Amino acid sequence: MTTIIEIIKNLFPSKLISHHICDLVNQLPEQIIKSNYIFLSIENDNKTRQFFYSSIEELIALYNQSSRNERSLYEIIFLTNIVKTYVDFEYYIDNNLDINDHCIGANCFLKILHYTLNGFDHKEDLNENYIDIALQQLLVLEANCTSSEYISAIDLNAYSKRQQFRLYDCVKRGQNNFLCQSTYFQFKQSFENSYGTLLKKSIITYNAEHSNLQVVYLESNQFKFKHTDTQIVSLLSQHNQNMFTIIKQHLEFDFMIEINNGKPSFQNNNFNFLQIDKPYDYINLRQQQVQKYTAFVQKLITSDKNHQGYIQSCVRGTYNKDHLFFNIAGNYRFCPRRGSHHKQNRIAILIDTNKQIYTIRCKDNECSNIILTWNSI
Structure with a gap:
């Protein structure tokens, strides 16, 4: 058990913490899901994650009682959430050494984003610094990272159906890259930028003050x-x-x-x-008719000591209700096409409950998933 989980249990003894996000959602009353609660995940030492929900007041209390080195927290953004405008902008200085002003890319992007969101009220004043105007609305957080690859400046993975976004002043497990307010692009709203205020502004799904x-x-x-x-x-x-x-x-x-x-x-x-x-039909793994297949998948993804996985979620097929899709996380990434494990890409285990057969579907774009190999359960 990580220190942050111990702190949560001490502060909020009745707080529900789950190993699967679908289990957490299934066990919560509907009014909590629809209310202005924040859904969060905790990154553990073994790269697994646990999930809980929190009010903004509870989250601030958790921050006050925890060390930033222990906070590996991520905000979960569901497809149905009303969210603030958010962008994951990646700009690597090491790849742009020929540019004198290393912030020119971010400068241009902030101007474009601010104008797009405020075109109706936009009034250009040559005597004002447009970046200062933009930073009255836009909070910029940054974390150090390195890459030798050419990538898109905008990370489109930030808009997946259930994205997990690292929280303000939190760190990736085992690293030292805290997500902090940018020293170059300082937030310039008129109110005092206290720690709690910046935390509230940084939470993408917290919109109580922006109705x-x-x-x-x-x-x-x-x-x-x-x-x-x-x-x-x-x-x-x-x-x-x-x-x-x-x-x-x-x-x-x-x-x-x-x-x-x-x-x-x-x-x-x-x-x-x-x-x-259409909303996915997430399944509670504790359902009696599903437990048989859950046990089968669990045994399969933990059979290799060097590649231990866990069930992240289970979804019933949209068109064929006999199909169960088990999305697998952790280190189990076996690809039937390669005959070995991928280093990064995840897999899904598809079960046909009618025919009692299963197949492993690799999520690597380079792997062909047109023809699947089915096996008996």
Whole structure:
């Protein structure tokens, strides 16, 4: 048990902590799930994670009672959450030594993001520093990391269906890269930037103080918005429609980077907006009719002492209800195509409960998953 879990149990003895996010959600009353609670994961020493929920007051108390070296906490962002605008911008100084101003990329991005979000109210003043204006709304956190690869400046993995985003002033387990406020891009809101204030502002799913803002969402492949004030809606309607049209035109091509002879080159592919999928039918692993298959999968993914895995979640098939998808995390990454384990990519174990057969589906993009090999349970 990690120190942070011990602190949680001491502070909140009745707090539910689960090894699987689906178990946590299934055991909570519906009013808690719909309320303004924050769902969090804890990274353990063995790279596994445990999950709990917290109010903002409980989270601040946990911060006050814990050492930052022990805080390996991540905010869970569900597909249905109303969230603040957030971007994972990656810019590696070591890859841009020929640029004198190493912050020029982040500078440009902050200007573009601020103008996109405030185009209707935007008034350019040549006597003002536009970055200072942007930093009245945008909180910039940073952590040191290294990479020798060419990557997209915007990490699109931050928008997966159930993303886990590292919390402010927390560290990846076993590392020393705390996620702190940027020293170069200081938050410039008029109120006192206390530690608790910065923590609240950094939590993507905490919106109790922003109920007056419009909500932008995607429906039927179109950007839309809603606001509690109908007068504001009428004023913003035409402006936002024009803005969204411009954004969509820019996103009609997806720029992918390739490395040829050590030099980056770009190619463009057709871009399709992510459709809002039907909610997944997450399954409680304690259900009697599922326990048989849970035990089978658990035995399979712990059979190799050097590659121990655990069940992250279980989902029933959308079209074939006889199919159970067990998403596997940890170090079990066996790929039938390779005949060995991947170093990073995860796998899913698919079970056909009608035919009593199973297959392992590798999530590596380079592995062909068109033809699956099925085995008897």
